[in-house]
Amino acid sequence: MKLTANLSLMYTELPFLKRFKAAHDDGFSAVEIQFPYDTPISDIQQALKENNLSCVLINVPAGDLMQGGEGLAAVPGKAAEYAAAMVECLAYARALKVSCVNVLPGRCSDENKRVFYLDTFKKNLVKTADNLAPFGITTTFEAINTRDMPDFLISTADQMLAIVDELKHPAIKAQFDVYHMALMGCQICSFIDENADKIGHIQFADIPQRGEPGSGTLDFTTIFRCIETSGYRGWVGAEYKPTRRTSMTMQWKRDLAANVALCS
Known part of the structure; x- marks a missing residue:
């Protein structure tokens, strides 16, 4: 697997710009x-550059979501704000040479408005992909569990898949987060194995507390083996909240390396 470290959740015991060296020292070749x-x-x-790293993924600015x-x-009434966010994102995405940009769908608390929010989201998703694709950048979007984010517009793997299938845009794929989808009851390995060609990025953390x-x-052990043997060839992002200093939570990475060595 091609592993990345998510510098927004990991190495947060360090100032942001020092996290790059820490990720490099722990053997990562890429970050998100x-x-x-x-x-x-x-x-x-x-x-x-200093740490010989690539940045593979960023999110489009999400306004007040966090x-x-x-x-x-x-949000139907925020077209101008989203357009401005997309322009800012494009500048960063091109300069950092990312391979994927993730669009967070956001929340809809009014069930009667859900159909309009979904329509707006899909239109914005296509606009984003049309703007990014000429630079070789894939547009992804993710489902987030409703425990951590109640009223999230897209919360299951099947909902993601339905949008990918509906839009049929060559540069739009699902971002599959093992943590979020496991909490929503998704059968992780079977979904990845059956839909590898529709996944643009994978992230992971353990449940229930999003740790390493x-x-x-x-x-x-089974999940990583599933990803490796599936048709998925993209990056796999460690996006967890370390239970102690991040560099002390890398046993999973050492185990993964040992298993690869054993099988080679």
Whole structure:
């Protein structure tokens, strides 16, 4: 597997720009960042260069989503705000040479408005993909569990799959998060195996507390083997909340390396 470290959730015991070296020292060759927009592009480029890292994924700015709001991508009245967010994202995505950009659908608390939010989201998703595809960037979107984010517009793997199938856009794929989908009852391995060609990025953390593999109840030996033997060839992002200093939570990575060596 091609592993990345998510610098928004991991190494948070360090200032942001020092997290790049920590990830490199732990053997990662790539990183991903949820929202890099508070840091100048040139500073991130320098940190990547100094540590021989690539940045593979960022999110489109999501407005008030992380503060409990609806976000931007699906709200009918926020077309101008989403367009501005897309422009900002494109500047970072091109400069950092990412392979994927993730669009967070956001929340809809009014069931009567859900159909309109979904329609807006799909239109924005297509616009984003049309803008990013000429630069070789895949547009992804993800489902998030309703325990952590109540009223999230897309919360199951089947809902993601339905949108991918409906839009049939060559540059739009699902971002599959093992943590979120396991909490929603998804059969992780069978979904990845059956839909590998429709997945643009994979992320993982253990359940129930989103810690590192081994801190919860998921069988990551089986999950990692499933990803490796599936048709999926993209990046696999460690996006967990470490239960202690991040560098002390890498036993899963050492176990993975040992299993690869054993099988080779």
